[in-house]
Amino acid sequence: MVTEPPSNGEYLIAAYVVTTVLLVGYWVRLWRMAKKR
């Protein structure tokens, strides 16, 4: 019997948003430090 995959897209969105925020946030921090030097 073929079953539908579970619907849990909100977790996917949360993980992709968190990853983007952490990576971009860290890059911005480095960029600001570079601007200050």
Next chain:
Amino acid sequence: MTGIAASSDIAGRTVRRGLRLSALGFVGLAAVYVLALRYTPIEARQGLAQKIFYLHVPAAWSALLAFSLVGLASVLYLWLKDIRLDRFAAASAEVGVAFSAIMLTTGPIWAKPIWGTWWTWDARLTLTLFLFFLFIGYLALRAAVQDPAERARFSAVVGILGMLLVPFIHLSVYLFRTLHPQPIVLKPSAPSLPPEMLRTLLVSTIVFTVLYVGFVTTRYGLALVADLREAEELPDGH
């Protein structure tokens, strides 16, 4: 051009190169998102949450690579006493903490719909959290010790201890009873993953590695700038 001016020029170029490489990594990351969300099939049992894997695994790879290189640079520092190795170790540790933060947040977000719980104190998860705290301690130690030679020596010891945890983390799924999935790529037999999923994972791993190199290059350049400024401020020029 004086020695300090030349070094300052090198530091500036290193920072710019690192920022540019990281920006290139972000273009790659956007491509990974499109690849993972649009072109990679949905896993039948886990649904869309399985796609978290394309960020979680490369983040874990980058974090463990970062901490392994901290340990390696620390061993070499204690042997050669070259300040560049200490500077690299510090840069890699900070970037490793950033990637660990991604690994430790995306993991529970995946675990909740799949395991039914955000967290479980099994060997893999606990050791990873311990490694994260150990490198937070490493960075705190560096901030607390003023003398550069002492700071480099003390933090090299902590960096080596951190590196020793890395193989335990990788092998923990074999050594202990754990909920965490076993390796599906880095294992003795062939990867057990459909080709489309494997391709997306490999692309994402390359992109995260580019981001790692870009971040570390920037951080190294910034540390070099700080060291040069400190040298300039010393009255006798040393």
